[in-house]
Amino acid sequence: MELTVKLEDVMEAVELHSFESNYYYSKKDGKVYFITEDELRAADDYEDIEDFPDWQQDNIKIAEDILWSFDYIKLPDNFDINDYEIMEDFCLSLEDKNLRDIMYNSIQGRGAFSRFKDNIHKYGIADDWYDFQEDVYIQIAKDWCEENNIKCVEEKPKND
Numbered sequence: 001m002e003l004t005v006k007l008e009d010v011m012e013a014v015e016l017h018s019f020e021s022n023y024y025y026s027k028k029d030g031k032v033y034f035i036t037e038d039e040l041r042a043a044d045d046y047e048d049i050e051d052f053p054d055w056q057q058d059n060i061k062i063a064e065d066i067l068w069s070f071d072y073i074k075l076p077d078n079f080d081i082n083d084y085e086i087m088e089d090f091c092l093s094l095e096d097k098n099l100r101d102i103m104y105n106s107i108q109g110r111g112a113f114s115r116f117k118d119n120i121h122k123y124g125i126a127d128d129w130y131d132f133q134e135d136v137y138i139q140i141a142k143d144w145c146e147e148n149n150i151k152c153v154e155e156k157p158k159n160d
Contacts, residue, residue: 022040026072027071
């Protein structure tokens with residue numbers, strides 16, 4: 001059976017990656033599931049799921065399946081996606097040497113992310129940054145699919 005996943009589902013996981021949550025692809029149904037670290041911990045500790053809200057009980061059951069089966073593949077997370085490196089590559093890709101130097105220098109040291117964000121707006125290159133970041137995230141998503149032998153399906157826009 002060929003494994004498939006929607007590119008937009010993988011993109012969501014790539015864009016929203018964090019230390020507190022994980023995304024998993026199910027080989028059983030081709031869906032991507034969002035599971036928090038707390039839910040994984042509850043599943044691993046065999047906590048009584050009745051103590052959790054109904055919506056979270058479902059996630060803990062999925063987390064149990066993730067922990068004890070081979071039916072899930074973890075999507076890229078903070079360890080796979082280096083946001084600083086993406087920012088750095090963007091700065092170095094700028095054609096205007098002065099702007100390139102300003103932007104590159106702004107990401108050195110503490111406060112790099114907030115200075116970067118301030119500067120992309122100050123110099124009117126926010127749209128360029130978001131396009132660049134999206135292209136990188138798309139490539140990360142496609143690479144993940146290829147590495148895991150999963151066919152990546154891109155939805156076609158509907159014509160009105």
